Amino acid sequence: MIGRNSLFGPLDPAPDAGYEAPPPRKGFFTDTSVCIGCKACEVACKEWNDVPENLFEMLGTSYDNSHSLNANQWRHVAFIERPGTAPVPDRPAVDLGMPTVGAAPSDVPEEAKPDFQWLMSSDVCKHCTHAACLDVCPTGSLFRSEFGTVVVQDDICNGCGYCVAACPYGVIDRREGPEGDPRVGIAQKCTLCYDRLTDNQRPACAQACPTESILFGDVDELRERANERVAALHEQGVMDARLYGNDPDDGVGGTGAFFLLLDEPEVYGLPPDPVVTTKDLPRMFNRAGLAATFMLAGAAASFLRRNR
Amino acid sequence: MTQVHGGSPSRQRGSRRGGDRIMVPEADFSSYYGRPIVKPAPWENDIAYYLFTGGVAAGSALLAAGADLTGRPGLRRVARFGSLGGLGLSIGFLVHDLGKPSRFLNMLRVAKLTSPMSVGTWILSLHGPFAALASGSEIVAMLPAHWQRGPLGLVVTLGRPAGLVGAVTAPPVAAYTAVLLADTATPAWHSAHEELPFVFCGSAAAASGGLGLLGAPVAEAGPARAFAVGGALVELAAEQRMEASMGLSAETLHQGVAGRWMRASKALTVAGAVGALAGRRSRLLSMASGAALMAGSLCTRMGVFEAGLASARDPKYTVVPQRERVDQGVPVRHQE
Numbered sequence: 001m002i003g004r005n006s007l008f009g010p011l012d013p014a015p016d017a018g019y020e021a022p023p024p025r026k027g028f029f030t031d032t033s034v035c036i037g038c039k040a041c042e043v044a045c046k047e048w049n050d051v052p053e054n055l056f057e058m059l060g061t062s063y064d065n066s067h068s069l070n071a072n073q074w075r076h077v078a079f080i081e082r083p084g085t086a087p088v089p090d091r092p093a094v095d096l097g098m099p100t101v102g103a104a105p106s107d108v109p110e111e112a113k114p115d116f117q118w119l120m121s122s123d124v125c126k127h128c129t130h131a132a133c134l135d136v137c138p139t140g141s142l143f144r145s146e147f148g149t150v151v152v153q154d155d156i157c158n159g160c161g162y163c164v165a166a167c168p169y170g171v172i173d174r175r176e177g178p179e180g181d182p183r184v185g186i187a188q189k190c191t192l193c194y195d196r197l198t199d200n201q202r203p204a205c206a207q208a209c210p211t212e213s214i215l216f217g218d219v220d221e222l223r224e225r226a227n228e229r230v231a232a233l234h235e236q237g238v239m240d241a242r243l244y245g246n247d248p249d250d251g252v253g254g255t256g257a258f259f260l261l262l263d264e265p266e267v268y269g270l271p272p273d274p275v276v277t278t279k280d281l282p283r284m285f286n287r288a289g290l291a292a293t294f295m296l297a298g299a300a301a302s303f304l305r306r307n308r
Numbered sequence: 309m310t311q312v313h314g315g316s317p318s319r320q321r322g323s324r325r326g327g328d329r330i331m332v333p334e335a336d337f338s339s340y341y342g343r344p345i346v347k348p349a350p351w352e353n354d355i356a357y358y359l360f361t362g363g364v365a366a367g368s369a370l371l372a373a374g375a376d377l378t379g380r381p382g383l384r385r386v387a388r389f390g391s392l393g394g395l396g397l398s399i400g401f402l403v404h405d406l407g408k409p410s411r412f413l414n415m416l417r418v419a420k421l422t423s424p425m426s427v428g429t430w431i432l433s434l435h436g437p438f439a440a441l442a443s444g445s446e447i448v449a450m451l452p453a454h455w456q457r458g459p460l461g462l463v464v465t466l467g468r469p470a471g472l473v474g475a476v477t478a479p480p481v482a483a484y485t486a487v488l489l490a491d492t493a494t495p496a497w498h499s500a501h502e503e504l505p506f507v508f509c510g511s512a513a514a515a516s517g518g519l520g521l522l523g524a525p526v527a528e529a530g531p532a533r534a535f536a537v538g539g540a541l542v543e544l545a546a547e548q549r550m551e552a553s554m555g556l557s558a559e560t561l562h563q564g565v566a567g568r569w570m571r572a573s574k575a576l577t578v579a580g581a582v583g584a585l586a587g588r589r590s591r592l593l594s595m596a597s598g599a600a601l602m603a604g605s606l607c608t609r610m611g612v613f614e615a616g617l618a619s620a621r622d623p624k625y626t627v628v629p630q631r632e633r634v635d636q637g638v639p640v641r642h643q644e
Contacts, residue, residue: 010642059341078340138425138426139418141414156411156414156417157411158414159411160407162423162425164350165346165351166493167346170346248642250642251641267338269343269345272627273631274630277491278491284491288480290505291508295366295513299475302531302538
């Protein structure tokens with residue numbers, strides 16, 4: 001269906017896609033300020049969705065060995081080591097009852113500790129309101145679910161790869177291996193655990209997250225919680241805290257999966273101001289139409305010249 | 309290691325060969341260990357070849373119809389063969405580049421205006437049969453006269469009307485491929501969306517006109533010459549304008565593999581156009597010019613294709629323009 005804002009602007013995606021009385025839009029709020037980099041989300045995702053091995057190599061980039069979001073990596077934990085400038089909230093850490101490793105608490109004064117900070121963030125498909133991958137898919141393999149998420153139908157995709165180039169976040173990818181995998185050659189990405197959602201289950205990554213860094217729920221409600229969380233962090237003096245993807249007026253109409261970050265988005269490998277490419281599509285078709293008309297006129301003119 | 313990682317994976321410093329060095333200070337920006345943000349299209353060179361053969365097919369369909377109407381059988385023949393050959397190769401390249409070639413027909417299960425690939429598939433599906441029928445009539449007409457009865461005779465009769473429909477539907481075949489590339493998050497392709505259709509249509513005219521010069525007798529090649537030279541001029545001018553409007557990612561057209569293709573393209577296109585103008589009476593010079601124009605068109609397609617891939621591999625072209633918008637307080641936001 002084509003309505004106002006179908007290509008750009010605030011929108012509830014499921015009704016726009018033609019669903020009558022769909023359930024509330026579902027999404028993730030990933031609060032990176034409480035991410036401990038345990039990668040439970042990566043593992044849970046792989047197990048539940050039967051995502052095969054990724055390129056496994058030591059990259060020499062902190063603790064990141066899962067590389068990037070790609071066809072075989074639907075959750076990706078980024079690790080950034082940087083000079084520690086943000087003040088630490090001055091209250092005791094919440095005891096999660098996790099087993100501890102390393103040295104016992106020391107009486108080294110704060111100023112003598114290394115001036116150093118880790119940022120960790122579990123990245124995932126953004127399930128954009130205006131999803132470029134879905135817009136450009138020529139087979140209809142990518143579709144909008146009743147939950148407002150974006151899902152690939154494995155048995156329809158013919159592996160044209162257009163979605164790969166269209167995604168402004170570099171999420172979706174064509175599976176290249178391992179050899180023999182039935183989904184080699186077709187586009188793959190996070191489905192927001194579509195199968196679990198239809199059974200009233202939380203997506204596997206959110207279920208596995210031990211610190212509730214990954215929150216799952218109705219997007220409207222998550223946006224409110226995110227606003228409260230960022231306000232609370234600002235109150236505690238963590239002025240670097242900011243939300244990413246929560247604005248329905250932004251270049252992709254807001255994302256279904258959005259984030260609380262502690263630095264600029266590009267530090268995490270996220271684009272600072274992503275825009276859905278199809279926003280400019282009417283203009284592109286106009287320009288192409290003009291060029292095509294010129295070409296037809298040019299051909300006609302070539303024959304209308306006198307002699308040879 | 310307590311540094312925020314910045315910069316591109318392979319920043320080139322110092323001087324480069326050639327005269328197209330752009331004097332822009334190296335942009336400073338943050339990234340995640342220099343890794344790409346957007347993904348390059350997972351396409352082989354097949355797609356660049358397709359851009360070329362599709363252009364040849366489209367321009368040739370136009371020339372074939374014109375030659376048919378104005379009584380130039382020599383030009384008509386080479387143009388119709390160019391149209392058929394270009395179409396056949398195009399479809400071959402397109403299918404070969406799919407991850408699941410056996411599912412090629414899935415393209416036809418929907419018609420989606422938001423997908424330039426879907427629109428293009430339908431444009432090709434409309435243009436292809438008519439252009440092929442016109443080309444088929446050329447082949448049938450070459451058969452012995454007593455074979456040209458019955459259904460085959462019908463093909464000959466339908467040659468002209470089919471060729472006219474093929475001609476009217478040809479320009480979209482040449483133009484849509486520009487939208488196909490531009491409607492992506494690939495910085496050098498998307499930022500070129502204003503002028504790329506003109507570059508590609510010009511390039512298609514130059515290549516198909518070049519084919520006409522290559523194959524048609526000098527006495528009939530006039531329109532092909534005009535079409536080729538006009539196309540070359542449009543291509544060169546539009547390419548200049550395009551670079552001016554692309555912003556930062558324009559530099560990918562000057563660097564590395566893409567830069568070599570683009571320099572070759574310019575040299576061949578200029579030489580081909582000059583040669584075509586000078587060689588009005590010389591079959592040999594016309595043929596050489598036609599070949600140069602075709603090669604120039606192929607180089608343009610390769611150059612634009614490679615520049616896009618390079619702009620996706622380096623996070624600079626994604627981050628820097630977006631960061632500038634944010635820092636200047638003008639991020640892309642929906643306004644009522």
